[in-house]
Amino acid sequence: MESSVTDLRHFQHGDLPEGFRQILIDVHADAYADQLDDPFHQRFAWFVDHWSGIMDGFSCVVAYDVDEPVGFAYGAPLAPGREWWRSTGFEPKDGCSSTYAVSEVMVRPGWRKQGIADRLHEALLKERTEDLAVLLVDVTHSKVQALYETWGYDRVGEQQPFADSPVYAVMLKGLRGRVGNRNP
Numbered sequence: 001m002e003s004s005v006t007d008l009r010h011f012q013h014g015d016l017p018e019g020f021r022q023i024l025i026d027v028h029a030d031a032y033a034d035q036l037d038d039p040f041h042q043r044f045a046w047f048v049d050h051w052s053g054i055m056d057g058f059s060c061v062v063a064y065d066v067d068e069p070v071g072f073a074y075g076a077p078l079a080p081g082r083e084w085w086r087s088t089g090f091e092p093k094d095g096c097s098s099t100y101a102v103s104e105v106m107v108r109p110g111w112r113k114q115g116i117a118d119r120l121h122e123a124l125l126k127e128r129t130e131d132l133a134v135l136l137v138d139v140t141h142s143k144v145q146a147l148y149e150t151w152g153y154d155r156v157g158e159q160q161p162f163a164d165s166p167v168y169a170v171m172l173k174g175l176r177g178r179v180g181n182r183n184p
Helices: 020-031 044-054 084-088 116-125 142-150
Strands: 007-012 059-065 068-077 099-107 132-138 154-159 168-174
Touching (some): 007 116, 020 044, 020 059, 020 068, 020 099, 044 099, 059 116, 084 154, 084 168, 099 116, 132 142
Parallel strands (some): 099 132
Antiparallel strands (some): 059 068, 068 099, 132 168, 154 168
């Protein structure tokens, strides 16, 4: 399918349109159609509600092919002292203290391999004022981890945030330069 995705729409906590939640749920259902029987994936709606409803500073970018939502990226700043990635023991360079957590970068299968994920990610972080961005990637998805490394992320450790979730590589990116060079 040739890319006709030209519309990236930005949303923030407090200005979410009617049906926003369902857009994300529908994209997720298509992106993970083969894994929807997994209890962790079945809780995706809870994650959407958590991030968009109670996370101060929530922001999201949705990619559209004409009027069809084909992907999204969202996240929110982490409260000082609650940066969960610090449990890895990694210490960034001096002066890197605030963190924006990228919770999801997701593109529907029919629109993958067109650079849409990169565009979404870049648009999500473009205006951020935090020092760092953090995200998690399933350790069994080495190609995705390699992609994030091309976007400037360094693997700094591993976490399993929920008992039924995969083990994730914790990846950090300096938003104003490199944060370090530890790659366990």
